[in-house]
Amino acid sequence: MDESTDVSDTSQLLVFVRGVDDDLNVTQELASVNSMHGTTTGADIFKELQQTLTKYNLDWNRLQGVTIDGGRNMSGTNIGVVGLIRKACESAGATVPIFLHCIIHQQALCVKHVDMSCVLKPVVSVVNFIRSRALNHRQFRSFLEEIESETVDLSYYTAVRWLSCGKVLLQFFKLRKEIKIFLAEKNHPETLLSDAEWLWKLAIFADVVTHVNNLNLKLQCKNNLICDLFEQINAFRAKLILLKSHMNECNFSHFTCCEKFSTETDERFPTIFAVKVIADLKLEFQKRFSDFDINSREIRLFQNPYDCNVGDVSSQFQMEIIDLQASDQIKNKYKEGNLIDFYKFLDAKEFPNLKQLAGQAAKGKWKNxxxxxxxxxxxxxxxxxxxxxxxxxxxxxxxxxxxxxxxxxLPSTTTGNLLKAPENTRRRLQENYTNLQLYGNENFDQVRSQPRLHTNSGENETVGKGSQYQPISQCDENYSMFRLDP
Structure with missing residues (x-):
């Protein structure tokens, strides 16, 4: 589930359902998009979820896992959606599902936790000076073409784009000399570009966030199972330990920007600052992915049932694991490399618990x-x-x-001022179009004719010369505005 606010300040709740049948065939659907015009408490979201489940005739005992964002209305254990789902499952006598915070969302939040303002704010200011003025941007690109620079432009920084920060910092570091010259020619010098200590920090953040972006791209790969995501997160946490030790030793083997800048300056490397950045990131990853660690035993069992000690697994799996590990035929199937095909191959009567575990893991595949x-x-x-x-x-x-x-x-366009439609127009809109969202413009008072509507008789009434309305789904009768597009 994901709850977000659209451009009209209406909260939209997305309920995405993934189902797995007995043969481990995966089906996924966008079950509902619910507009929420009032409050968005845990109870409000849970009510919408219940209506979606009722609509598709789904009961709580089929629910195996829930993925949510980290908002309090979602993750609250008492009055949040998590707490209310838990209570509903217990009341229905169903097994409580596994609750997971969206994996890629957590990874993005880990980076935002690191304070990069000392570097990011000046970088964004310079980028905006160059990009927001058309003449500056044209001249800057021409300058880069003249000197045959490998990096041909600067990108805008967009906070909501996960990869934006890393791309902007890396581009800025590569073009730092060119930017310094260009700003001097425009009589808009930036003193920080001559500050070696600040440039060290720029290089550190550019390298660190590049590593995080590489992780993000791996997590977005298609057909990832929950064990694949868990594997990537664990690998990155191990990498952070290595990177921290390298920073302590001023070893730039995995820091290309730092290595390049070290050949250009005599300024001492800020070891304490760099180690703190890595340590903060490592701690945040440890906190945010603690729910994965809680379920790590089941995840590893699903990923490789041959690499486990029978005495360490839950009693419900022990007999099945012994039978599975003793079968050469099943082992050969596992060696083929496709986990889903492997679990499809297992006999449901002989391995019922392992098949059920595989179904839960298949439902945990991530799709953004x-x-x-x-x-x-x-x-x-x-x-x-x-x-x-x-x-x-x-x-x-x-x-x-x-x-x-x-x-x-997408970039928005100017649509003019919103004006309230007459009462008779609103009434006819409600009667004929229950799912119509309408806007207005500043020329509404000058329109001589009535809006174009399909009447019950099937005849069309005129909206205005050269104007048309545009219906948009997922709206309700409370909308009383409309747009006249030229």
């Missing part, structure tokens, strides 16, 4: 809905006028259902 939607948006071809091709059809089955968040992901 909004990132996939953003990728699909960038595939839409542009017309010569710059507008989007209205005839584009995405092959992704959830594209149309996710269109309500499109405005929050």
């Amino acid at each position: 809905l909004k990132d996939k939607f953003r990728v699909e948006l960038h595939k839409i071809p542009k017309k010569r006028s710059g507008s989007e091709n209205d005839n584009y059809k995405s092959k992704w089955p959830f594209f149309d259902m996710m269109l309500f968040v499109k405005d929050s992901m």
